[in-house]
Amino acid sequence: MSAEAAVDAQEKEAVSTPTTMPLAKAINRALADELAADPKTVLIGEDIGALGGVFRVTDKLQSQFGTDRVIDSPLAESGIIGSCIGLAMRGYRPVAEIQFDGFVFPAFNQITTQLAKVHNRTNGAVTVPVTIRMPYGGHIGSIEHHSESPEALFAHTAGLRIIAPSNPHDAYWMTRQAIKSTDPVIVLEPKRRYWLKGAVDLDTPAPDAFTAQVLRKGTDVTLATYGPLVPVALAAAEVAAGQGRSVEVIDVRSISPLDDETIARSAAKTQRLVVAHEAPTFGGFGAEIAARVSERAYHRLAAPVLRVGGFHMPYPPSGQEQRYLPDIDRMLEAVERSFVYAREGGH
Amino acid sequence: MRGADLADPVPVQLLAEDGTFTEHPTFSRYIEGLDDETLRELYRHMVLERRFDTEATSLQRQGMLALWVPALGQEAAQTGVIAALQPTDRVFPTYREHAMALYRGVKPEELMGMFRAATHTGWDPHKYNFNGYSVVLASQVMHAVGWAMGIKQDLATGALDEGRAEDELVVACLGDGATSQGDAHESMVFASSYELPVLYFIQNNQWAISVPQHTQSRVPLAHRAAGYGFEGLRVDGNDVLATYAVTQYMAEQIRAGAGPKLVEAVTYRIGAHTTADDPTKYRTQEELEAWKRRDPILRYRTWLEAQSILTAEATEQVDQEAAALAKDLRAAVHSLEPIPLERIFDTVYAEPHRQVEVEKAWLKDYEAGFAEEGQVSDK
Numbered sequence: 104m105s106a107e108a109a110v111d112a113q114e115k116e117a118v119s120t121p122t123t124m125p126l127a128k129a130i131n132r133a134l135a136d137e138l139a140a141d142p143k144t145v146l147i148g149e150d151i152g153a154l155g156g157v158f159r160v161t162d163k164l165q166s167q168f169g170t171d172r173v174i175d176s177p178l179a180e181s182g183i184i185g186s187c188i189g190l191a192m193r194g195y196r197p198v199a200e201i202q203f204d205g206f207v208f209p210a211f212n213q214i215t216t217q218l219a220k221v222h223n224r225t226n227g228a229v230t231v232p233v234t235i236r237m238p239y240g241g242h243i244g245s246i247e248h249h250s251e252s253p254e255a256l257f258a259h260t261a262g263l264r265i266i267a268p269s270n271p272h273d274a275y276w277m278t279r280q281a282i283k284s285t286d287p288v289i290v291l292e293p294k295r296r297y298w299l300k301g302a303v304d305l306d307t308p309a310p311d312a313f314t315a316q317v318l319r320k321g322t323d324v325t326l327a328t329y330g331p332l333v334p335v336a337l338a339a340a341e342v343a344a345g346q347g348r349s350v351e352v353i354d355v356r357s358i359s360p361l362d363d364e365t366i367a368r369s370a371a372k373t374q375r376l377v378v379a380h381e382a383p384t385f386g387g388f389g390a391e392i393a394a395r396v397s398e399r400a401y402h403r404l405a406a407p408v409l410r411v412g413g414f415h416m417p418y419p420p421s422g423q424e425q426r427y428l429p430d431i432d433r434m435l436e437a438v439e440r441s442f443v444y445a446r447e448g449g450h
Numbered sequence: 451m452r453g454a455d456l457a458d459p460v461p462v463q464l465l466a467e468d469g470t471f472t473e474h475p476t477f478s479r480y481i482e483g484l485d486d487e488t489l490r491e492l493y494r495h496m497v498l499e500r501r502f503d504t505e506a507t508s509l510q511r512q513g514m515l516a517l518w519v520p521a522l523g524q525e526a527a528q529t530g531v532i533a534a535l536q537p538t539d540r541v542f543p544t545y546r547e548h549a550m551a552l553y554r555g556v557k558p559e560e561l562m563g564m565f566r567a568a569t570h571t572g573w574d575p576h577k578y579n580f581n582g583y584s585v586v587l588a589s590q591v592m593h594a595v596g597w598a599m600g601i602k603q604d605l606a607t608g609a610l611d612e613g614r615a616e617d618e619l620v621v622a623c624l625g626d627g628a629t630s631q632g633d634a635h636e637s638m639v640f641a642s643s644y645e646l647p648v649l650y651f652i653q654n655n656q657w658a659i660s661v662p663q664h665t666q667s668r669v670p671l672a673h674r675a676a677g678y679g680f681e682g683l684r685v686d687g688n689d690v691l692a693t694y695a696v697t698q699y700m701a702e703q704i705r706a707g708a709g710p711k712l713v714e715a716v717t718y719r720i721g722a723h724t725t726a727d728d729p730t731k732y733r734t735q736e737e738l739e740a741w742k743r744r745d746p747i748l749r750y751r752t753w754l755e756a757q758s759i760l761t762a763e764a765t766e767q768v769d770q771e772a773a774a775l776a777k778d779l780r781a782a783v784h785s786l787e788p789i790p791l792e793r794i795f796d797t798v799y800a801e802p803h804r805q806v807e808v809e810k811a812w813l814k815d816y817e818a819g820f821a822e823e824g825q826v827s828d829k
Binding site: 142145171174176177179181182184185186187188189190191192193194195197209212213216217220222223224225226227228229230261262264284285286313317359360361362363364 | 542553562569570571574575576577581582586589592593594596597598599600601602603604606607608615633637639642643649786789793796797798799800801803804805806
């Protein structure tokens with residue numbers, strides 16, 4: 104082997120070796136790669152330029168790609184989404200950043216009455232491939248409006264795709280897939296996991312963004328969740344294993360479409376399902392999963408589908424968020440509760 | 451007194467209500483170059499729209515349309531603006547820009563799709579460079595801004611697609627009521643900050659359903675532009691020549707890179723807000739009669755005839771064409787079928803979506819079940 108070939112081989116080796124990086128950096132890398140790959144991709148949001156976003160997810164992208172491609176917007180969320188729709192109509196692939204979950208509501212009208220409906224309204228003549236990135240969820244000790252989980256509000260709107268990555272590798276690939284999608288996609292970024300480090304393989308794509316994945320095999324009960332609670336569920340499964348319970352953990356990953364088949368198959372196997380999310384359980388997305396699994400696996404279930412989530416209250420002052428948010432113990436409590444129900448009816 | 455600064459400015463006018471022409475130091479020149487044929491076209495277009503509009507109201511009354519939104523009285527404002535544009539200029543309409551839609555070539559059956567509740571948008575917006583009607587007030591003026599950001603981006607990257615022009619502008623239409631919406635404000639902030647090629651075209655028809663214009667604004671709407679840092683002008687929206695001239699004047703500057711501009715066309719909604727509305731509950735007959743005397747078509751026709759541009763023969767020809775259009779409209783509406791629910795399933799998303807596919811398949815099976823039952827009972 105020549106010296107050059109050896110260097111080439113080494114470089115190839117280096118590229119295909121997964122790189123460890125925080126989740127925020129993985130998204131940053133995904134955005135950079137899409138900006139480089141497609142001149143029609145533009146980013147727009149509040150403070151995403153010189154500052155690099157309040158979470159630095161867009162760090163250095165403006166200096167790399169210019170102010171025309173990484174655009175600091177006026178402080179107006181409806182304007183951000185509305186202008187993205189116009190850009191998309193003209194053939195661009197805009198990626199909007201909504202600074203915090205709680206600030207998406209000024210844009211709620213543009214997202215639900217416009218973005219979600221344009222393709223359908225025009226009988227497919229006009230596509231609006233807009234990606235909305237939104238840090239979501241709590242546990243960061245912040246003030247009001249900075250810790251919310253509004254996924255159910257968007258899931259109820261046909262025309263939107265909604266995904267929630269839980270680890271850096273998924274965050275990289277799911278963000279890229281969202282930008283490439285011809286449909287509008289909301290990417291819920293688990294903000295408390297922005298600093299979570301993990302291996303990102305830039306050469307091996309993650310599974311399809313719109314599918315659920317079994318992260319840990321188990322036989323006794325299925326625990327399905329997404330976004331920031333996935334590491335909590337994995338930790339709960341570990342604790343349960345020590346107590347003799349074999350928990351199968353599913354990362355739901357996609358809220359719309361929902362890969363209900365994967366979840367129902369697992370629940371049919373384990374006969375028990377617990378669904379967890381940070382959002383309040385009342386009218387929450389867990390109810391949709393519960394209903395769908397009940398319909399598909401009724402005769403195989405030994406217990407009703409149980410939900411773990413936030414309470415029916417506005418997100419509390421973060422001084423109280425430890426008691427509000429589902430944690431390992433709350434998940435384990437539900438897991439144990441699912442064994443209280445008798446197997447053969449009548450309990 | 452500060453209030454004096456905010457007194458209603460007199461709208462730009464070239465044609466008085468009696469059809470006499472007055473020279474204007476800035477705007478006359480945009481009319482001077484127009485040949486007789488072009489001038490007749492403006493007349494023809496307004497007459498066609500009015501006949502179309504009247505027929506549509508009749509069709510709604512006969513139960514053939516779910517709703518109609520009359521544009522009666524606003525023919526000059528809409529025609530003056532659209533005639534002054536280039537085909538490469540994208541228009542983002544509200545739901546009342548029928549004269550503009552027809553001018554761009556949208557076919558009667560395409561325009562009527564939504565009013566017959568057969569589809570939400572009956573035409574391909576890209577085909578006519580004319581967006582679908584927007585029912586959520588002012589949402590479209592944000593899209594207009596996004597489109598304009600795209601124009602700027604195209605020019606910055608030198609990536610002008612086939613069929614695009616270097617001096618494109620965007621027309622963002624809105625009514626006096628919609629100016630109160632937050633999106634109208636956000637749109638103007640974006641357009642101003644990014645110096646975008648947007649022409650805001652406000653048709654101030656005095657009434658937002660039942661609420662008068664002064665409830666939306668205590669200053670002339672054209673004055674709002676100054677607050678965003680760009681020029682706004684009031685024009686007599688019932689004067690097709692003035693509207694045309696002012697639009698040309700604005701467009702010229704926008705194309706030269708001056709950033710956004712605003713035209714407030716002062717006009718009047720002669721008809722109801724929609725066929726579901728009853729204007730007698732909130733406005734007086736005197737007011738209506740006063741505005742009818744300012745009729746945009748009659749005024750223009752008087753002038754054209756005085757100039758010997760329009761002959762009796764030409765008038766007759768336009769009337770015949772209008773009658774034919776009304777007949778075509780009636781036939782087209784009669785044969786308009788709602789698009790199948792299957793097609794609606796298929797366009798919720800551009801790419802496959804599990805839940806949509808499952809539900810579409812379920813409906814097919816469910817309905818096939820009825821067909822089978824029917825066969826059984828037939829035996």
